[in-house]
Amino acid sequence: MGKRPASRRAIVRLLVLIGPSLLYLLTFFLFPLLLVFAISFGERGTYGGVRWVLNLQNYVRFFDPLSLRIFGRTLYIALATTIICLVIGYPLAYFIGTRSPRWRNGLLLLLMIPFWTNFLVRTYAWLLLLRDAGVINLVWTGALHNLVSALAAAVPIPLWQPLLQATASPIRIYGTDSAIIIGLVYGWLPQMVLPCYAATERLDFSLVEAAQDLYANRFKSFTRVILPLTMPGVVAGSILVFIPSLGAYITPDLLGGAKSIMIGNVIYSQFMSARDYPFGSAVSFLLMAVMLIGTLIYFRLGTARTHVTDEGGI
Amino acid sequence: MTPRQNAVQLSQVSKRFGRVTAVDDVSLTIEDGEFFSLLGPSGCGKTTTLRLIAGFELPDRGDVFIGGKRQGETPPYQRPVNTVFQNYALFPHMNIAENVAFGLIMRKVPKQDILRRVSAALEMVRLPGMEHRRPDQLSGGQQQRVALARALVNEPQVLLLDEPLGALDMKLRKAMQLELKSLQERVGITFVYVTHDQEEALTMSDRIAVMSRGRVLQVDPPHEVYERPLNRFVADFIGETNFLVGVVKAAGRGKATVAVDGQLPLEVPAERLPGTGEEVTIAIRPEKISLHAEPPDQRAVAGTVDEVVYFGTNTCYLVALTDQTTVTVRCQNQQVGQHVSFPQGARVYLHWQQESVRLLRE
Ligand SMILES: Nc1ncnc2c1ncn2[C@@H]1O[C@H](COP(=O)(O)OP(=O)(O)O)[C@@H](O)[C@H]1O
Numbered sequence: 001m002g003k004r005p006a007s008r009r010a011i012v013r014l015l016v017l018i019g020p021s022l023l024y025l026l027t028f029f030l031f032p033l034l035l036v037f038a039i040s041f042g043e044r045g046t047y048g049g050v051r052w053v054l055n056l057q058n059y060v061r062f063f064d065p066l067s068l069r070i071f072g073r074t075l076y077i078a079l080a081t082t083i084i085c086l087v088i089g090y091p092l093a094y095f096i097g098t099r100s101p102r103w104r105n106g107l108l109l110l111l112m113i114p115f116w117t118n119f120l121v122r123t124y125a126w127l128l129l130l131r132d133a134g135v136i137n138l139v140w141t142g143a144l145h146n147l148v149s150a151l152a153a154a155v156p157i158p159l160w161q162p163l164l165q166a167t168a169s170p171i172r173i174y175g176t177d178s179a180i181i182i183g184l185v186y187g188w189l190p191q192m193v194l195p196c197y198a199a200t201e202r203l204d205f206s207l208v209e210a211a212q213d214l215y216a217n218r219f220k221s222f223t224r225v226i227l228p229l230t231m232p233g234v235v236a237g238s239i240l241v242f243i244p245s246l247g248a249y250i251t252p253d254l255l256g257g258a259k260s261i262m263i264g265n266v267i268y269s270q271f272m273s274a275r276d277y278p279f280g281s282a283v284s285f286l287l288m289a290v291m292l293i294g295t296l297i298y299f300r301l302g303t304a305r306t307h308v309t310d311e312g313g314i
Numbered sequence: 315m316t317p318r319q320n321a322v323q324l325s326q327v328s329k330r331f332g333r334v335t336a337v338d339d340v341s342l343t344i345e346d347g348e349f350f351s352l353l354g355p356s357g358c359g360k361t362t363t364l365r366l367i368a369g370f371e372l373p374d375r376g377d378v379f380i381g382g383k384r385q386g387e388t389p390p391y392q393r394p395v396n397t398v399f400q401n402y403a404l405f406p407h408m409n410i411a412e413n414v415a416f417g418l419i420m421r422k423v424p425k426q427d428i429l430r431r432v433s434a435a436l437e438m439v440r441l442p443g444m445e446h447r448r449p450d451q452l453s454g455g456q457q458q459r460v461a462l463a464r465a466l467v468n469e470p471q472v473l474l475l476d477e478p479l480g481a482l483d484m485k486l487r488k489a490m491q492l493e494l495k496s497l498q499e500r501v502g503i504t505f506v507y508v509t510h511d512q513e514e515a516l517t518m519s520d521r522i523a524v525m526s527r528g529r530v531l532q533v534d535p536p537h538e539v540y541e542r543p544l545n546r547f548v549a550d551f552i553g554e555t556n557f558l559v560g561v562v563k564a565a566g567r568g569k570a571t572v573a574v575d576g577q578l579p580l581e582v583p584a585e586r587l588p589g590t591g592e593e594v595t596i597a598i599r600p601e602k603i604s605l606h607a608e609p610p611d612q613r614a615v616a617g618t619v620d621e622v623v624y625f626g627t628n629t630c631y632l633v634a635l636t637d638q639t640t641v642t643v644r645c646q647n648q649q650v651g652q653h654v655s656f657p658q659g660a661r662v663y664l665h666w667q668q669e670s671v672r673l674l675r676e
């Protein structure tokens with residue numbers, strides 16, 4: 001008898017505590033999501049509105065060769081960005097994580113300083129660096145080309161010929177997938193470094209010494225002890241880079257030129273210029289599904305990797 | 315060529331960390347099959363000495379030899395030693411069998427041998443059937459045994475142990491001391507054992523090196539370290555000791571005659587003869603002193619009982635001499651009802667065998 005009011009009080013307290021965030025999520029997350037989901041089954045009105053019918057037309061439309069090619073490129077760019085971030089970010093995180101505490105904070109600060117500048121501005125800076133008449137190509141076709149010409153004049157050997165030819169014209173980076181990948185890696189690198197750093201910092205280095213005491217050389221102590229124990233950081237970092245790369249919009253817009261576009265740009269143009277809300281919503285939903293499935297698979301792989309010795313050992 | 319090879323030899327080894335000299339000109343010879351302890355207070359350089367042998371630190375000066383071979387800059391994974399770490403350092407992402415097998419796998423021992431040796435090692439530390447547990451599912455004492463098995467399974471020339479029982483409770487600790495000792499005798503592997511617990515060192519070791527501030531002060535078997543401490547630090551650190559200041563009245567033929575508390579001169583054995591009139595410190599263990607109501611002979615020192623503390627197996631008397639030094643005396647309670655022979659304030663005479671006293675070099 002005496003228990004009922006107590007448990008009711010507990011429910012009230014629970015509602016009071018989680019109520020605000022629950023309300024926030026319902027209003028600004030779940031409701032818009034459902035709205036977009038509903039729109040994705042609708043039809044574009046003649047003047048851009050939504051006609052509320054129930055069809056799968058928008059989803060079917062996505063599976064045309066053009067959309068699929070853009071989608072494939074998006075996947076490739078996001079994957080390449082994640083892998084490059086991992087290859088650069090993990091060693092960097094490990095380096096920072098193994099410094100003395102005094103150095104660590106300074107190094108982390110250096111990592112974060114660029115983020116005090118607006119993302120758009122920083123991406124625009126890459127445009128100025130990469131484009132045909134950009135800083136890099138000015139040096140390439142200017143100073144470097146002149147230097148090679150001078151050397152070729154002074155020491156006439158055939159070795160210079162390919163170099164002369166290469167520096168005669170600018171390198172085409174702007175407007176390619178590579179430009180987008182460079183921009184994305186630059187943008188999301190800290191998202192990889194921070195979780196990897198946290199994992200490294202948490203790593204108990206007496207375990208590494210124990211491995212070395214038990215005849216594991218540096219490589220073996222890395223693959224058998226350090227990597228498995230920092231794997232949670234690798235998984236978290238990869239997801240934090242992969243997801244925003246998949247949905248990237250500003251970077252491909254600025255650095256990808258007219259040709260290299262990603263799925264984010266498709267969604268943007270459906271909503272802002274084509275005014276085809278239903279198709280834009282359908283593409284958004286497909287992208288979300290891919291993100292969700294990709295994340296789940298990756299989590300599985302990541303946790304399986306941590307316990308790989310279950311089967312791999314004895 | 316000596317028949318017994320040296321398992322480990324440190325030759326004038328020094329190691330500094332910035333301003334701190336953790337190990338200061340240490341020379342040690344540890345024999346094959348020996349249970350050798352490094353004993354000293356926290357921060358005296360025991361762990362650093364062990365890490366120098368294991369190869370986790372390289373000496374600034376001096377050489378480390380293992381099995382007669384100069385180690386130089388040999389990395390830890392190429393040294394024929396294994397370590398039982400202070401916090402055990404079991405791999406949390408592997409089960410017990412994988413932990414124990416790690417060293418064998420790294421050395422590419424055939425799989426059948428690995429399985430056999432792992433279960434033999436777990437049997438040896440009395441943990442059979444635990445193969446598939448994870449380290450965090452074991453108690454502290456069990457983790458300790460796994461750490462031991464993980465090191466011993468490799469049959470190293472030397473096993474290094476850094477305060478392996480430090481995290482265990484008192485009772486388990488006592489049991490493990492005996493178990494470790496008998497294990498060492500069975501496997502015949504040289505143990506280098508680090509501890510700050512003097513009782514642990516005394517009960518387990520064949521020989522003890524007493525360390526202080528990076529230096530080795532004395533290397534001797536337990537009874538020697540206890541009965542014949544070389545200096546004040548060793549006498550003070552190991553067991554209880556009374557230090558009495560006296561003046562030398564005469565010296566000669568391996569003996570010094572010292573007047574303590576301005577009282578009758580006492581004869582003290584002296585390896586190095588002090589000069590007449592010199593002020594010296596003599597050390598005497600509390601249990602080596604007997605109390606008497608009347609002076610039993612000419613060599614007794616008089617005092618007054620200041621305090622009496624009953625300890626069960628013994629009773630402790632604090633006796634004040636006239637110069638205000640307090641002498642601790644422990645009397646074994648051999649008979650029921652005799653636990654306090656002298657009440658507070660009683661006049662007593664302190665007496666001891668001549669050989670029980672040590673004249674200390676500072
Ligand atoms: N890696 C290190 N860096 C700086 N100082 C150290 C390091 N390791 C040990 N020391 C110092 O060296 C001294 C001896 O340490 P240690 O060998 O751990 O002593 P013990 O094991 O006897 O307690 C201490 O003063 C300690 O602070």
Ligand SMILES: [Mg+2]
Nearest residue numbers: 357360361362
């Ligand atoms: Mg220590």
